[in-house]
Amino acid sequence: MSLYKTADGILETHVTWEDVELELQKRFFTEASFGEKKTARNISDQKGYMSKIALVNPDWQNIEPGKALPIQFAVKISSQLPFMAFSKVLKYTDENGYEDEKLKFMGKILREAHNREVEAYKLLEKFNHKDVPYTKVYATKPFLNESDLKGYIIMDFIPDVFTTSMSEPIPADDLIHTIRGVATFAALGHSLPDDDKKFALGAEFLEYYFNTFLEPASIESTLVNLKGAFLSFCEVSRVENLIEIYRQYIKIVSRFTRISELLGFKMIFNHGDLWQSNMLYKRGYDGKLKLKAIIDWQALSLLPPGFDMARLFIGSLSVEDRRQRASELLKVFHETFTNTLGEELFQFQEIRDSYYLHFPLMSLMVLPGMIPFLENHYLQKTVMKKMEAIMVDVMEVHDAEYCDRYIPQLFFGTTKTYVLRNGHATLNISGDADKYFTPTSSFGRQGIIASGDYGTMSALQDVSVDIGGLSNKSSVFRYYIQSADLVPGVELEIQRTQDGNRYTTRYDSSNLPYFNLIIGIMTLTIFGFFVLH
Numbered sequence: 001m002s003l004y005k006t007a008d009g010i011l012e013t014h015v016t017w018e019d020v021e022l023e024l025q026k027r028f029f030t031e032a033s034f035g036e037k038k039t040a041r042n043i044s045d046q047k048g049y050m051s052k053i054a055l056v057n058p059d060w061q062n063i064e065p066g067k068a069l070p071i072q073f074a075v076k077i078s079s080q081l082p083f084m085a086f087s088k089v090l091k092y093t094d095e096n097g098y099e100d101e102k103l104k105f106m107g108k109i110l111r112e113a114h115n116r117e118v119e120a121y122k123l124l125e126k127f128n129h130k131d132v133p134y135t136k137v138y139a140t141k142p143f144l145n146e147s148d149l150k151g152y153i154i155m156d157f158i159p160d161v162f163t164t165s166m167s168e169p170i171p172a173d174d175l176i177h178t179i180r181g182v183a184t185f186a187a188l189g190h191s192l193p194d195d196d197k198k199f200a201l202g203a204e205f206l207e208y209y210f211n212t213f214l215e216p217a218s219i220e221s222t223l224v225n226l227k228g229a230f231l232s233f234c235e236v237s238r239v240e241n242l243i244e245i246y247r248q249y250i251k252i253v254s255r256f257t258r259i260s261e262l263l264g265f266k267m268i269f270n271h272g273d274l275w276q277s278n279m280l281y282k283r284g285y286d287g288k289l290k291l292k293a294i295i296d297w298q299a300l301s302l303l304p305p306g307f308d309m310a311r312l313f314i315g316s317l318s319v320e321d322r323r324q325r326a327s328e329l330l331k332v333f334h335e336t337f338t339n340t341l342g343e344e345l346f347q348f349q350e351i352r353d354s355y356y357l358h359f360p361l362m363s364l365m366v367l368p369g370m371i372p373f374l375e376n377h378y379l380q381k382t383v384m385k386k387m388e389a390i391m392v393d394v395m396e397v398h399d400a401e402y403c404d405r406y407i408p409q410l411f412f413g414t415t416k417t418y419v420l421r422n423g424h425a426t427l428n429i430s431g432d433a434d435k436y437f438t439p440t441s442s443f444g445r446q447g448i449i450a451s452g453d454y455g456t457m458s459a460l461q462d463v464s465v466d467i468g469g470l471s472n473k474s475s476v477f478r479y480y481i482q483s484a485d486l487v488p489g490v491e492l493e494i495q496r497t498q499d500g501n502r503y504t505t506r507y508d509s510s511n512l513p514y515f516n517l518i519i520g521i522m523t524l525t526i527f528g529f530f531v532l533h
Contacts, residue, residue: 370383
């Protein structure tokens with residue numbers, strides 16, 4: 001028996017009517033039982049791929065006088081069956097499907113995700129904050145071990161929700177409640193002891209998703225299908241450029257595990273899977289959407305503050321709202337988080353930087369889910385417009401020439417290098433002789449040391465920058481290297497000139513640099529991976 005094969009329980013899972021009945025009897029202190037007319041209807045509708053959701057009408061019998069029992073409720077059952085179907089829709093695999101070993105491994109991932117969501121709901125109940133709406137939970141059953149086949153959450157059912165898909169945008173104003181909700185949850189979670197947060201995923205989330213949850217073959221299949229979809233309505237050269245950009249980011253996905261440490265991003269709770277199906281709305285009499293619950297907390301992770309917002313804005317906003325109001329909505333998150341926490345943990349620039357830093361990879365998580373809607377005649381034009389806008393914006397975020405000064409520099413080639421923290425470098429020159437860092441002014445950014453071979457696969461990825469003081473005056477430059485990822489064969493060389501004499505210091509994998517050095521006038525020749533302030 002396994003989680004990826006059908007069983008004779010509710011919705012072909014291993015969870016039985018007796019399991020659910022017993023949980024509800026314990027929860028409500030009742031001896032009432034389910035009747036013969038009980039029903040369980042599948043309301044998952046392929047909105048997720050790690051569970052089946054049953055809408056249960058229990059047909060209660062022998063209810064005690066004065067006892068109030070739910071006439072309907074939902075049972076979320078962790079199962080691999082939806083993933084099997086979902087992977088075929090998105091063409092993650094061929095007609096033969098996945099091998100048993102891969103499916104067994106996926107079972108381990110699913111069990112961990114379910115147990116993570118169980119812990120997340122415990123926090124939601126603990127916080128019980130009015131700005132973080134969630135579904136009332138009646139009972140939870142975590143997986144107890146790797147052979148356990150029963151994991152479920154029994155919760156209140158919210159009727160008459162407004163259903164939407166990735167093809168339909170949510171107005172920016174209606175999304176504000178969701179932004180405040182996840183920001184509030186993140187702030188409340190930040191105040192918890194570290195031991196209470198260790199159940200969540202961490203900075204390895206993107207590696208977990210692209211290298212573990214999928215696999216090289218699935219990623220390649222995704223890229224091939226994306227290319228085919230875009231070629232149906234976009235110019236070949238642009239599509240090939242986009243796919244090449246994605247290939248480059250996938251190659252360096254492991255760097256994102258360390259980038260928060262290197263750039264000093266604060267790690268806070270992120271929902272991890274924030275899109276239309278995981279936000280339950282009702283439409284009010286005024287036509288506006290009212291958020292009733294944020295659901296599916298299986299991917300809860302400690303990540304930079306802009307992570308959730310990148311996924312949310314790409315998938316849920318219209319092209320116009322995302323381009324025109326992204327900064328405004330990021331400020332809503334920042335202000336909500338700061339006010340809830342009672343102090344400013346990070347500046348607005350940090351959420352803005354981390355939003356754009358994760359934008360390309362987040363778009364790669366969103367776009368495959370939009371492809372099936374291209375076959376819908378009524379939605380086709382809307383979906384094409386949204387997909388093309390995402391393609392254009394990914395290219396602009398990726399390209400230094402068009403970037404708006406906040407994305408860390410990335411060298412492609414034998415070295416892959418990020419420089420800067422919080423989007424700029426501060427260079428204190430005696431007097432005010434060099435307000436902007438002129439060697440890279442052509443890139444439209446301040447303070448970025450950029451390779452002349454930026455954006456190419458050239459093996460030569462070095463850069464030399466001179467910083468001089470005012471003539472006939474003594475200048476002192478203070479700098480420190482925050483991190484140096486010097487793999488064997490890569491060197492960091494710093495040359496400095498003082499009192500007419502030149503001094504050279506070299507660092508490599510066996511001789512790493514110290515921090516917080518104060519030196520004189522210098523010439524920098526940079527090879528390797530480091531952050532300069």
